[in-house]
Amino acid sequence: GEDVEQSLFLSVREGDSSVINCTYTDSSSTYLYWYKQEPGAGLQLLTYIFSNMDMKQDQRLTVLLNKKDKHLSLRIADTQTGDSAIYFCAEKPGGATNKLIFGTGTLLAVQP
Amino acid sequence: KAGVTQTPRYLIKTRGQQVTLSCSPISGHRSVSWYQQTPGQGLQFLFEYFSETQRNKGNFPGRFSGRQFSNSRSEMNVSTLELGDSALYLCASSVTGPNNEQFFGPGTRLTVL
Numbered sequence: 001g002e003d004v005e006q007s008l009f010l011s012v013r014e015g016d017s018s019v020i021n022c023t024y025t026d027s028s029s030t031y032l033y034w035y036k037q038e039p040g041a042g043l044q045l046l047t048y049i050f051s052n053m054d055m056k057q058d059q060r061l062t063v064l065l066n067k068k069d070k071h072l073s074l075r076i077a078d079t080q081t082g083d084s085a086i087y088f089c090a091e092k093p094g095g096a097t098n099k100l101i102f103g104t105g106t107l108l109a110v111q112p
Numbered sequence: 113k114a115g116v117t118q119t120p121r122y123l124i125k126t127r128g129q130q131v132t133l134s135c136s137p138i139s140g141h142r143s144v145s146w147y148q149q150t151p152g153q154g155l156q157f158l159f160e161y162f163s164e165t166q167r168n169k170g171n172f173p174g175r176f177s178g179r180q181f182s183n184s185r186s187e188m189n190v191s192t193l194e195l196g197d198s199a200l201y202l203c204a205s206s207v208t209g210p211n212n213e214q215f216f217g218p219g220t221r222l223t224v225l
Binding site for chain 1: 162167219
């Protein structure tokens, strides 16, 4: 089945680390993505991870993938007020398609 | 390099009307996908086009249709608009390749009155 779930809300203080979690159900997923959406804007691709990887680091972002548990997380180090946004994880099923299945989105609020 | 552009950015229509939304992908991108975003249903896949062919379709009624032109630009059409069609419609483009990174446009905000 196709289902991606995220917690709805996360509040952190500026300078702390944020960890946003995501669970998915499709074991045939090839790539998993993290997108950021600011108010009134489209989706900005932050990073992605191939399904045979465990971890990927990209500057302040660290993605961890536990394929056995179908669990994905995004860690943002030294969170800034500009990181306040909605974060979506998305999975790309296997096969010749670019279709993405998105999670429900997590609203990250960064307190100064 | 210019990003994905969508026109119009905002649109107000009344029930029963039809609407056409346009998406111009990043130069060189041949794949275009459309998504509907609503507070209740979140982000839902509408359809995907590659080289003028619909490659995949989401679970939406036949009132929703689309097409892609030879220059990769895409349009989507919604006929007989309903109040529930009010949403942000997002277009994404990508090259063909193993990771298929998709780049999204700013969206068209459709309000149906």
